[in-house]
Amino acid sequence: MSADFIQIMFFLLAGIALIILLTARLKVHAFFALSVACFVVGIGVQLPFAGVIGAMKNGFGHIMQSLGFIIVLGTALGVLLEHTGSTRVMAAFILKKTGERHASLAMNITGFVVGLPIFCDSGYIVLSGLNQTLARRTQIAVPVMATSLAAGLYAVHCLIPPHPGAAAAAGIIGVDLGKLILAGIGVAVPASAVGYWWAKHAGKKMPPLPVTRENDDDAHAKLPSVTQSFLPVIVPIILIALGSFSSVEAHDSSIWNFFKIAGDPMIALFIGVLLALIPVRSWKESAISRLLQEGVEKAGSILVIIGAGGAFGAVLAATKIGNHLGDSLPLASMGIFFPFLLTALLKTAQGSSTVAIITAASIIQPLMPALGLHTPAGQLLCVLAMGAGSMMISHANDAYFWVISKFSGLEMKVMLKVYSLATVFMGLTALAMVYILSLLML
Template structure:
């Protein structure tokens, strides 16, 4: 019982420190590691070493993936490639399905670009589409936001899912994580889009609603800052080629050895490793650079990407440290055996991630902390197989989107750029994320009946 009390106390500490006292998640997780270690009686001389090895261990094979993915996303964002992606979807679907079009745009753009940035980038386009298609901007905002949110929590190379996969020992199987993430994110996006359709004829009720009368000049002025937009091929290749290569790399590892033992096996095994695949994606993104001084521009984009990646790396490393401490204590085995008797299975990581997300607001923190927490107990709850770990990442991602409300920066981005009141945003956006989380978790459970 004392171990349960220790774990509950640590979880309460993480929630209060990050939400009530606004302590940075990095320091929160490091302090949680020390508190857990001392409370469980680990030898004092070993604690610092366990934390250091846990911190460095997770970053040794996932750190460069996060950095490269963030830099590629920054280049796609700054070059206008995200706008090109959106334009391709609009040309294919036209004006027949406004919320579906908006949802697909968000779904695609948020694979390389953070959901907050993606919403800001696409806001003018969203307003213009709502005006031209004579659809409420509330419905279009929710469709865009939930599309962005879906891939943000499920599909690598977004940092949260990558970190969770790393904590659960899936760094060499990211292709499998991507494959399931793409499907489950699609289910979550559809659920969000269907909820958005409830607001097709409900206008935003914010104080500055008169400023939302969109016209073509607003969109043109927004696009002008990007200059000439890149072609669809140049826009899509830097993100979809790495994803394809990572998936091929995972296929090479299948027991059937579809590419044999040499030749193609060696080629795909090399270029399919996440770091190598993302390096190829980075080289492909260089075609998006503009102007005479491309080297200086690239250096500037890399600097911006590193600034974005730094806090994510620290949080991920701190999550690895927390996980290493938990593995060194009897908490994981004890809790795992206790939970296995309750038969919660995949619902346990979902509930933990949902509690952390709802309490402190960050999906990335919820993904990192929950994956570190559940990693030591996977054997006990029957999820230690490869598919069990993949679906555990998905269950954590599902919880990490449940729910987005006032303590989440994304909630305020959607609210302010859509000119919704807080009350309306809770009805539209927060309820949408709740529906997304519950729907995707139900789908994940059904998948577990087939694959585990």
């Protein structure tokens, strides 16, 4: 390969522009957009055709090896929690603790907890009925309730595995998932809280829904208990945390060896799936099989996107772009701000947080030494910074934006004023938290 820096940068930008055009404007599936971009970049910088194919296969396979089981199990867990009504039970429990006067805070917390295993759009759809009911009952404006719930779901979705963007970035950059989950929760909590704060501030003068009588005779029919609802979410998180801790500390006891095994994200999520099946023990085998199949089918679409992202990253690595950028840009002085800015630009341009963070991770991976983020702590901070960037700005080209709008009955103007601005503040808050962590860790 004899391509110079200008040629490499030209075709890199052309590849990114092509991904944005195909996914945002022409609505082409991200798998095909990323795959086409692999050929545009690889052939454009004069990689051998066979070399491009080989890099794509290696990159795809590496990501599947790292994340395949995790994505499938996480998706199946989310499907089971939806269909058993566990999400409704968790929401009702949190509302009981906060009180109806703080219903918007309850929905924000509910979104955060429910969002741990469930993708943000699915979680919002599942909880939207409860959200509307509480808005009528408490006379809190719908934009406040909707954005509070959306912010809790969104913060988790952008920062914490097994959500596909964060999980894929961890696989590409090489970050321990257990540590990312723990640090991601620490960053996501203040980001979610800021989204709730902005919702309260921006929507306080908006009119509430008219009061109507709700028929919720069957609201709690055949629902699991609070313990059964929370266990599938809490137990995997605890196991992964303990597993991560046991890997860091030199423990030889059998109990720590057990946590090292049970704390593997694949095993922990599998335990979560088994716990989520407990409330449906009396169901027919065909019903359980159908739900598990639904989870696998949902995961399939996510896996091919993540795999294509890994392929794109492998092609970029083969171009030696890291060496060129490291020699041409003052990356060492940019640190975590470069991953944040790149991901934010991609997110705002094409709409998908998942595609944005996967694309950014593929570009940044060879730049880690130049950015001064090649240590384990730096790699963790890099993924968190990309997660923060993938929050902003959610607007009309984001599918989640329209899920919130349509299921809450909110007009574009209100969505931009309340929700879109909330994502800006959330992203900046998450970046501030990552910067504070960098002062402590680097």
